[in-house]
Amino acid sequence: MKKKIKWIIPAIAIVILMSVGVFVFFQKKEEKVYTDPRDIPIIQNNPVYHDEDDTDGDGLLNKEEKELGTNILLVDTDEDNIDDFSEVYGSKTDPLNSDTDKDGLKDGIELFMELNPLEKKTDGKTLIKKELLQKNTQKRSVL
Ligand SMILES: [Ca+2]
Ligand SMILES: [Ca+2]
Ligand SMILES: [Ca+2]
Numbered sequence: 001m002k003k004k005i006k007w008i009i010p011a012i013a014i015v016i017l018m019s020v021g022v023f024v025f026f027q028k029k030e031e032k033v034y035t036d037p038r039d040i041p042i043i044q045n046n047p048v049y050h051d052e053d054d055t056d057g058d059g060l061l062n063k064e065e066k067e068l069g070t071n072i073l074l075v076d077t078d079e080d081n082i083d084d085f086s087e088v089y090g091s092k093t094d095p096l097n098s099d100t101d102k103d104g105l106k107d108g109i110e111l112f113m114e115l116n117p118l119e120k121k122t123d124g125k126t127l128i129k130k131e132l133l134q135k136n137t138q139k140r141s142v143l
């Protein structure tokens with residue numbers, strides 16, 4: 001009986017050490033996620049960022065960004081080259097979707113090309129990606 005107990009103690013110790021090791025490993029992994037400003041839910045709820053502040057300086061208060069679901073640390077949450085404020089109050093595009101009308105062209109590109117980022121096709125002005133590629137290929141073959 002005593003012999004058995006002698007074996008059980010180190011066995012338990014090893015199991016505990018292993019689980020601590022796994023825990024530390026995953027904690028480290030999570031820390032990596034923390035360093036990414038795009039990790040919205042964790043950083044967004046950090047009390048360091050006050051509701052009445054505009055931490056990223058995009059014109060939207062942290063409070064507003066929390067309501068919208070945009071990132072309080074990124075000026076352009078969906079990376080379509082239109083800042084969060086302009087998407088909400090200017091172009092009326094979705095600040096969380098880089099391609100609001102889902103035609104394959106990012107909102108920023110559409111605005112730059114004077115297309116409508118809210119409609120796939122508007123009075124023949126808005127091209128879908130396929131047509132645009134064809135047009136560009138034609139241009140290139142002419143050149
Ligand atoms: Ca902001
Ligand atoms: Ca923002
Ligand atoms: Ca944007």
Ligand SMILES: [Ca+2]
Nearest residue numbers: 099101103105
């Ligand atoms: Ca689009």
